[in-house]
Amino acid sequence: MQFEDELQQVLPPGLPNREELIIKGAAHLRLIVETNEQFNLTRITTPREAAIKHVLDSILPWRLFEKAGLVLDAGTGPGFPGLPLAIVLPHVRWVLAESTQKKAAFVEAAAQALGIGNVEVMPLRAEDVLKKARMDLITARAVAPLTKAAALFGPAVRQGTRALLYKGPDAELEIAEALPEARKRRLLMKVVERFELPENLGVRCIVELTQG
């Protein structure tokens, strides 16, 4: 029950579907720990750190996603932020793209085991998914620096999709570095949310990419 206990302590009160996230989020973390013995999915596995850095970090900006119909989580790895957000916002449909086949297979199996019906896992590169399907939002955590994200997601953003990217405390610096690429592609970048993880586990900025 350790993952459940940690999630019970760290998840904010008033979060939609909080109890479900405690149960399913804990089960997801247990599956990650089991699978980590065969191949590496994450180095964060202690219950407290995983609850904060994986689950809490994924869901803190949930309000930014609640009005979307279809969201792409590009490079979901073991399922972050897509799986916890899909549990919190079951009326939103989520496409979880992951180019490493083994990781995509893990996320597919985890979504099935947890009974999360509003996700589709695609073992593909996110930019290829974007060529075939129109999304309302793109999100990504720890996948690419902003300059590269602007190149990967720029064509979709130019067609009206918004990107909300999980970045660290130096997001403004990253924005400044990515300005030439963003100008070339006529994209706007700004920090739309900033929050601190508890226990000094880091500062998170959400950077929005829109068409300029």
Ligand SMILES: C[S@@+](CC[C@H](N)C(=O)[O-])C[C@H]1O[C@@H](n2cnc3c(N)ncnc32)[C@H](O)[C@@H]1O
């Ligand atoms: C550092 S991991 C982060 C995983 C997850 N988003 C998280 O925060 O825990 C980056 C993941 O993105 C995947 N990836 C990188 N570029 C990608 C792309 N263009 N399309 C899909 N997946 C990609 C990698 O295979 C890797 O699993």
